[in-house]
Every structure is written in structure tokens, then in C-alpha cells.
Amino acid sequence: xxxxxxxxxxxxxxxxxxxxxxxxxxxxxxxxxxxxxxxxxxxxxxxxxxxxxxxxxxxxxxxxxxxxxxxxxxxxxxxxxxxxxxxxxxxxxxxxxxxxxxxxxxxxxxxxxxxxxxxxxxxxxxxxxxxxxxxxxxxxxxxxxxxxxxxxxxxxxxxxxxxxxxxxxxxxxxxxxxxxxxxxxxxxxxxxxxxxxxxxxxxxxxxxxxxxxxxxxxxxxxxxxxxxxxxxxxxxxxxxxxxxxxxxxxxxxxxxxxxxxxxxxxxxxxxxxxxxxxxxxxxxxxxxxxxxxxxxxxxxxxxxxxxxxxxxxxxxxxxxxxxxxxxxxxxxxxxxxxxxxxxxxxxxxxxxxxxxxxxxxxxxxxxxxxxxxxxxxxxxxxxxxxxxxxxxxxxxxxxxxxxxxxxxxxxxxxxxxxxxxxxxxxxxxxxxxxxxxx
Amino acid sequence: xxxxxxxxxxxxxxxxxxxxxxxxxxxxxxxxxxxxxxxxxxxxxxxxxxxxxxxxxxxxxxxxxxxxxxxxxxxxxxxxxxxxxxxxxxxxxxxxxxxxxxxxxxxxxxxxxxxxxxxxxxxxxxxxxxxxxxxxxxxxxxxxxxxxxxxxxxxxxxxxxxxxxxxxxxxxxxxxxxxxxxxxxxxxxxxxxxxxxxxxxxxxxxxxxxxxxxxxxxxxxxxxxxxxxxxxxxxxxxxxxxxxxxxxxxxxxxxxxxxxxxxxxxxxxxxxxxxxxxxxxxxxxxxxxxxxxxxxxxxxxxxxxxxxxxxxxxxxxxxxxxxxxxxxxxxxxxxxxxxxxxxxxxxxxxxxxxxxxxxxxxxxxxxxxxxxxxxxxxxxxxxxxxxxxxxxxxxxxxxxxxxxxxxxxxxxxxxxx
Numbered sequence: 022x023x024x025x026x027x028x029x030x031x032x033x034x035x036x037x038x039x040x041x042x043x044x045x046x047x048x049x050x051x052x053x054x055x056x057x058x059x060x061x062x063x064x065x066x067x068x069x070x071x072x073x074x075x076x077x078x079x080x081x082x083x084x085x086x087x088x089x090x091x092x093x094x095x096x097x098x099x100x101x102x103x104x105x106x107x108x109x110x111x112x113x114x115x116x117x118x119x120x121x122x123x124x125x126x127x128x129x130x131x132x133x134x135x136x137x138x139x140x141x142x143x144x145x146x147x148x149x150x151x152x153x154x155x156x157x158x159x160x161x162x163x164x165x166x167x168x169x170x171x172x173x174x175x176x177x178x179x180x181x182x183x184x185x186x187x188x189x190x191x192x193x194x195x196x197x198x199x200x201x202x203x204x205x206x207x208x209x210x211x212x213x214x215x216x217x218x219x220x221x222x223x224x225x226x227x228x229x230x231x232x233x234x235x236x237x238x239x240x241x242x243x244x245x246x247x248x249x250x251x252x253x254x255x256x257x258x259x260x261x262x263x264x265x266x267x268x269x270x271x272x273x274x275x276x277x278x279x280x281x282x283x284x285x286x287x288x289x290x291x292x293x294x295x296x297x298x299x300x301x302x303x304x305x306x307x308x309x310x311x312x313x314x315x316x317x318x319x320x321x322x323x324x325x326x327x328x329x330x331x332x333x334x335x336x337x338x339x340x341x342x343x344x345x346x347x348x349x350x351x352x353x354x355x356x357x358x359x360x361x362x363x364x365x366x367x368x369x370x371x372x373x374x375x376x377x378x379x380x381x382x383x384x385x386x387x388x389x390x391x392x393x394x395x396x397x398x399x400x401x402x403x404x405x406x407x408x409x410x411x412x413x414x415x416x417x418x419x420x421x422x423x424x425x426x427x428x429x430x431x432x433x434x435x436x437x438x439x440x441x442x443x444x445x446x447x448x449x450x451x452x453x454x455x456x457x458x459x
Numbered sequence: 460x461x462x463x464x465x466x467x468x469x470x471x472x473x474x475x476x477x478x479x480x481x482x483x484x485x486x487x488x489x490x491x492x493x494x495x496x497x498x499x500x501x502x503x504x505x506x507x508x509x510x511x512x513x514x515x516x517x518x519x520x521x522x523x524x525x526x527x528x529x530x531x532x533x534x535x536x537x538x539x540x541x542x543x544x545x546x547x548x549x550x551x552x553x554x555x556x557x558x559x560x561x562x563x564x565x566x567x568x569x570x571x572x573x574x575x576x577x578x579x580x581x582x583x584x585x586x587x588x589x590x591x592x593x594x595x596x597x598x599x600x601x602x603x604x605x606x607x608x609x610x611x612x613x614x615x616x617x618x619x620x621x622x623x624x625x626x627x628x629x630x631x632x633x634x635x636x637x638x639x640x641x642x643x644x645x646x647x648x649x650x651x652x653x654x655x656x657x658x659x660x661x662x663x664x665x666x667x668x669x670x671x672x673x674x675x676x677x678x679x680x681x682x683x684x685x686x687x688x689x690x691x692x693x694x695x696x697x698x699x700x701x702x703x704x705x706x707x708x709x710x711x712x713x714x715x716x717x718x719x720x721x722x723x724x725x726x727x728x729x730x731x732x733x734x735x736x737x738x739x740x741x742x743x744x745x746x747x748x749x750x751x752x753x754x755x756x757x758x759x760x761x762x763x764x765x766x767x768x769x770x771x772x773x774x775x776x777x778x779x780x781x782x783x784x785x786x787x788x789x790x791x792x793x794x795x796x797x798x799x800x801x802x803x804x805x806x807x808x809x810x811x812x813x814x815x816x817x818x819x820x821x822x823x824x825x826x827x828x829x830x831x832x833x834x835x836x837x838x839x840x841x842x843x844x845x846x847x848x849x850x851x852x853x854x855x856x857x858x859x860x861x862x863x864x865x866x867x868x869x870x871x872x873x874x875x876x
Contacts, residue, residue, distance in 0.1 A: 369723060372723065422755070
């Protein structure tokens with residue numbers, strides 16, 4: 022592979038296409054394959070050669086791919102990205118023409134994956150040069166794409182109405198990537214259940230992979246609400262349980278994280294637990310990533326992780342947080358959060374961990390209740406407890422507010438009597454277990 | 460290499476909105492019109508690849524010049540391009556703020572070149588909005604904005620402020636259009652955007668409660684969010700110094716109270732910036748909101764200055780309602796007696812307004828001025844029954860001697876050119 026001539030390469034591509042060998046064709050177009058390091062293929066102008074051997078649009082596709090290898094050999098990811106875009110677009114033309122067959126799916130996976138990677142690298146390269154702006158038009162563009170996706174999906178003919186949208190010049194890479202991905206999704210025609218194609222031949226099999234790619238982008242650019250239509254689409258698909266385990270784990274991971282963001286912790290726990298349990302034992306790194314999000318959710322539901330677990334996955338940042346929450350120790354919680362602030366912020370869980378404050382208050386106040394052994398607790402007692410935890414800036418008014426909120430949320434069963442300055446709790450189960458409170 | 464425009468496959472269920480968006484977006488970056496794009500599509504497939512490699516080489520040598528050739532550069536030195544002034548004068552489409560004094564009652568009033576300001580106009584097919592003589596360069600744009608603020612928005616006027624607002628809003632939109640067409644970025648934009656954001660935040664407070672036909676808070680909000688977004692982007696991409704960044708990051712947090720996205724963005728700012736007093740205060744207020752502690756939130760809000768309170772004010776109704784909701788549950792008992800005065804203090808309202816608010820939420824106040832909280836009684840007030848304007852005391856007290864000019868130009872000494 023690393024030494025074949027351009028003619029031999031093109032011949033192999035031609036045969037792969039002719040024989041509908043999706044996986045092999047994918048290899049010949051993938052940057053994971055050694056052929057990309059072959060200098061004989063890194064041509065500046067391969068178009069003529071390609072045209073001699075291949076039919077359109079495959080000739081354009083492969084020509085762009087070869088130019089891409091040239092660019093990558095020169096470490097120019099900006100150029101590489103541009104050419105990879107052409108690869109995907111040419112591929113789409115071909116894909117569209119494959120009526121009722123899906124042998125080219127592996128090719129789609131390969132070229133879209135490389136597209137995303139180059140988009141990332143290109144942006145980084147630009148950032149280093151001092152160009153590249155955070156993209157705002159991305160949201161608008163992707164929004165419009167999703168509208169398109171919806172309309173096209175329900176309309177069987179691929180009716181792409183092309184309009185001009187202006188995009189920030191410097192960051193059009195990520196945006197362009199999304200537009201290419203959406204083009205592919207549009208072709209998948211997911212709402213066409215009971216389609217002419219049999220299930221094995223359906224292009225629907227590409228849906229989860231593509232959605233996962235899109236999720237990665239949306240999370241990176243912090244526009245999570247854009248995940249919703251994709252989730253809806255997969256949910257309504259009859260194939261959702263039949264995708265490969267790897268794809269399902271990735272999918273559940275992102276959907277779980279989205280649920281976390283929406284404060285739907287029960288759902289988040291369900292999805293992230295699935296991802297964690299089904300993630301292969303050998304992928305320690307992935308398991309750790311899932312755990313970073315699963316832990317806060319479990320803690321909010323009252324389940325603290327064991328020391329062993331934290332040590333096993335190298336997540337000791339959570340150990341002080343865990344201790345603080347169980348003990349109702351607000352001081353320690355604040356210290357723990359600020360000590361590992363950078364890590365928590367980078368992972369995007371800092372704000373969720375702050376929600377643990379409410380749980381911490383609940384645990385602290387439960388201790389007060391257990392200590393005083395009465396159902397009529399003076400408000401002063403809570404104030405004293407807080408002062409002992411070095412919480413200085415809370416006064417009796419705020420204590421009442423905190424208690425009222427805990428009652429409203431169902432963490433405490435009872436009521437406050439302002440006249441008697443007491444919290445009167447129910448004689449039965451005044452502090453219901455955290456997991457029972459939504 | 461120089462795709463000045465990127466293209467996206469779009470399909471709209473509502474063709475009107477599609478066209479509208481298309482135009483405003485293409486206007487934003489000076490895109491070629493639809494017909495031109497189709498042609499480029501073909502070129503792309505056929506020959507761009509080759510051209511790109513050649514271009515890439517040339518580009519290495521002269522990147523800057525090539526870029527500059529493609530971007531429209533304005534040359535108009537007046538606030539309104541001469542051609543437009545002539546046209547509008549002839550068509551009797553001058554605003555009374557732009558008329559030569561003494562000619563207002565004429566059949567065809569004359570325009571005052573020192574007071575006419577380029578108006579916003581929708582991009583249209585076939586219309587060239589990139590003519591240099593119609594575009595105002597950055598210094599003129601800043602001068603225009605200052606004129607609009609100091610001489611129109613802040614000046615005493617015979618006309619209601621809703622009209623003043625509408626005029627200034629429109630003219631600022633035209634300024635934004637010029638900025639976009641000329642691909643202005645960074646420091647040039649900052650001064651203009653800062654003043655615009657302050658103006659719109661102030662307007663959101665001052666015009667709160669005005670009839671919809673005179674002022675639409677939703678439209679104000681949409682534009683304010685866009686300007687704010689752009690401003691924060693400018694801060695991110697051009698390294699400082701940005702003397703007002705602290706102010707605007709905190710305004711963004713307050714205006715977008717409770718937004719996880721805004722908070723996440725703030726958390727990722729450098730520590731030095733995040734620890735400045737205004738941003739810290741705004742973060743604490745957001746935390747109080749997320750923890751659902753309205754007592755704390757309203758207390759912290761006392762520390763805000765006037766403009767910050769304007770930014771926050773639309774959320775205050777929700778916070779107060781929330782307090783009543785949470786207390787309705789927390790104090791719910793037959794014998795509940797919560798002093799109205801105490802509640803008024805917590806809400807930072809006077810007793811009669813507090814009673815009024817309670818009534819709107821179904822919360823009972825008995826004849827001894829004691830509030831009888833009951834979780835069954837609390838009801839969400841219906842749409843339009845709560846008039847935010849009545850409860851503006853938190854902000855109005857802070858306004859005192861501040862003039863509009865103070866508010867919008869505030870700590871802008873360093874930006875003056």
C-alpha cells in the first residue's frame with residue numbers, strides 16, 4: 022500500500038466501487054490507512070489521471086482525496102479541510118444516486134470522520150495564527166439546516182433549495198462541516214418508514230454515527246439545544262436498539278449529558294449508567310469520561326461514590342466533594358469546588374456540582390433534627406449549625422428561605438411557623454430519602 | 460481560499476422568513492446574490508481545486524492586499540450619505556429629527572445635513588449596498604452613535620420617548636449594517652457596540668409597560684442579544700485592553716439571569732477577569748437564582764448600580780413571584796401569620812404594593828396585615844395582570860440624578876476619540 026503507483030491505486034478504487042465493496046473503498050479513502058503516506062499518490066493535480074479511470078463524481082472525489090493527502094503531508098490542515106469538504110460533497114452526489122442500496126455507508130463514516138478531524142485541526146491552526154473567531158452563525162446555520170432536514174425527510178424527493186447564507190469568514194470550517202453532515206443526513210430519509218428499501222439496505226444505519234458526530238460538535242461549541250431534533254429522530258426510528266454497541270454507548274453518553282444539562286437527572290442517570298455499564302472494560306479512558314458526568318448525577322440523587330471507585334478511575338477530585346455533601350459540610354464543599362475549579366469548569370460540571378449545595382443544606386439540617394430529637398425545631402438551631410460551618414453571611418431570613426425551598430422541593434416534610442420561629446416537621450419520615458425526591 | 464461566503468443547503472417551511480433571513484445574513488457579510496452563487500457552484504466542481512493550489516502560493520506572498528481588495532471600504536464622511544439625503548428629501552421621507560428647523564411645516568421639508576442620519580433599509584435583490592460613498596468608515600460611525608445618544612436620546616424633546624427610541628433604534632441598526640458590510644471587527648466595533656448595548660438595556664427598563672404598538676420588548680430583546688453576543692465575541696478575539704469588559708460581562712449575566720450557557724461562558728473567562736467585583740456580584744446573583752434563594756437575590760440586587768438594575772429588572776417579577784410560591788409551601792399551615800411588613804422588606808417593596816402582589820398571586824392578606832400562606836392558594840398570575848412597571852422602585856430609586864447621557868456614555872472616557 023505504501024508503495025503502489027497512482028495507476029494501481031486508481032485501479033483498486035475503480036474495482037472497489039464496481040464491486041460495491043464498501044469497506045475496502047472506505048479504506049482507500051480513509052486517513053487511517055497507510056496509502057496516505059505514499060508520496061506517489063500525493064499529487065498536486067491528480068484530476069486528469071482520475072478522470073481517465075473513474076466516472077464522475079468518483080473522479081472528483083478521489084482527486085480531492087489525493088490533493089488532501091498532499092496537503093496533509095505539508096501539514097496544511099486548512100487546505101486539507103477544504104479538500105476534504107470536496108470529498109464529502111462529491112461522495113454525497115454519488116450516495117444520492119444509490120437508490121435502495123447502502124453499500125457506501127462505510128465510506129460515509131470514513132470521510133465524515135476525517136472531515137471533522139480536519140475541521141478541528143484547521144481551526145486550531147488558525148487560532149495559533151491569531152485568526153479564527155468563535156462562531157455565532159453556526160447556530161443559525163445549523164438551525165436552518167435542521168429545518169431543511171425535517172422538510173426534506175418528510176418529502177421523499179430530495180428537494181434542496183439553495184440560498185446564500187453569510188458566515189463569519191474565519192470560522193466557516195466548523196459550519197461547513199455541519200452543512201456537509203446535514204446533506205448526508207438529508208439523504209437518509211429517516212421518516213420514510215416502510216421504505217422501498219429493505220432494512221438491511223437502508224441508509225438509516227448511518228444515522229446514529231452521524232448524530233454522534235454532530236453531538237460532538239454541538240457540545241464543543243456549547244449549543245446543546247441543537248441536539249434535540251437528532252435525539253427525536255433516533256428515538257422515533259425503529260432501528261434504535263440495533264446499532265452497534267460502540268455507537269450506542271456513545272449515543273447514550275451524549276444524550277445522558279444533555280439530560281443533565283436539562284436538569285432531568287433521573288433520565289441522565291439512566292443513560293449514563295447504561296453507557297458506563299456497556300462501555301468495554303478495556304476503554305478505561307472512556308469509562309472515566311462517562312463517570313465524570315455520572316458521578317454528579319448520582320450524588321444529586323443521594324448516591325455517593327466509594328473511595329475505591331474514585332481511586333480506580335483517577336477521579337480523586339470528587340472525594341472532598343463527596344465527603345462534604347454527606348456530612349452537610351458547606352465549608353468543605355466550597356473549598357473542594359474552588360480547589361478543583363479548573364477541572365470542573367473544563368468538564369462543564371461546575372454548575373451542576375453547585376446544585377449539590379441544596380443537598381448539603383438538607384444533610385446538615387437533617388443532622389440538626391437528629392441531634393435535637395424533637396419535631397419542633399427552633400430556627401436558631403439551624404443558624405447555629407450554619408455558623409459552625411463557618412457560613413457567616415446567612416441570617417435568619419435566609420435560613421427561612423432555604424428551609425421553605427427545601428419544603429417546596431419535598432426534601433423536608435413540614436412547615437415553618439413564623440410566630441413561634443420554629444420548623445415543625447412531620448412525625449413520619451420528615452427527611453425523605455434523596456432518591457425518592459425527583 | 461477566498462470563499463467570502465460559505466453556503467448552506469437550506470429548506471424553509473416558511474418561505475417568507477427564509478428570504479428575510481437570507482437577505483439579512485447576506486447583508487451581514489456582503490454576499491453575492493443567489494444567481495452568482497449558482498455559478499460559483501459549478502466552478503467549484505470544475506476547476507477550483509487547481510486554482511486553489513496556485514492561489515495558495517500567491518497568497519503566501521501578499522495575503523493582506525488581496526483581502527483588503529475584496530472588502531468594501533466606506534468613504535462617506537457625513538452621518539447620512541448625500542445621495543440618500545437628496546432622495547429622501549425629494550420623496551418627503553425625512554424624520555422630523557432630521558429636518559432643517561423652520562421647514563417642518565413645508566410641503567417638502569428640507570433636510571439638515573448636520574442632523575440627518577442614514578436609515579436602515581432592507582437589503583434587496585439588485586440593490587448594491589456596498590457603494591463606498593454610501594458607507595461610513597469607523598470614525599464616522601462612532602461619531603454618529605455619539606450624536607444619536609447625546610443629541611437625540613439624551614436631549615429634552617417635545618416628542619414622547621417612544622418616538623425617540625424608535626428613531627435611535629433604527630439609526631443604530633443602520634450603523635450595524637455599515638459595520639457588517641465593511642467587515643469591521645475588534646476595537647473599532649467595541650466602542651459602538653458598548654454604547655448601543657447600554658442604550659437598549661436602558662430602553663428595556665424605561666419603556667417597560669408601554670403599549671405594544673409603540674414599543675415591543677421582544678424585538679428589543681432580540682437585537683440586544685445580538686449586539687451583546689457580538690460585543691462579547693470582540694472581547695474574546697482581540698486581546699485587550701478592554702477597560703469596560705467587566706461591566707459588559709456582568710450586564711450579560713444579569714440580563715440573561717439563570718442562563719446556563721451565559722454562566723458557563725463566564726466560568727471560562729480568565730480568573731483575573733472573573734474575580735472583578737461586578738462580575739463576581741453578577742455571578743452570586745445568578746447562583747442565588749439557581750439555588751432558588753430569592754431573599755438572597757433581592758438583597759444582592761441592592762448593590763447593583765442603575766444600569767445593572769435595568770438589565771436585571773425584567774427578572775425581578777419572576778423572583779418575587781417565586782418567593783411567594785416557595786413561602787406558600789414553606790409556611791403553609793392554617794395558623795400561619797406572616798407580617799406583611801416583614802414580607803415587604805424581603806421583597807424590597809412598600810406594604811401596599813406587596814399586598815397588591817399577594818392578591819395577584821392568590822395569597823391571602825388578612826385585615827391585620829398578616830399574610831396567610833397556603834400552598835393550595837397560590838396561583839400563577841394571569842398574563843397581563845402583573846404590571847412590571849408598578850414595581851420599578853428598585854431601579855427608579857437608583858436613577859435619581861442620573862441623566863440618560865450619564866447612563867449610556869457612563870465610564871466611556873477612554874473610548875472617546
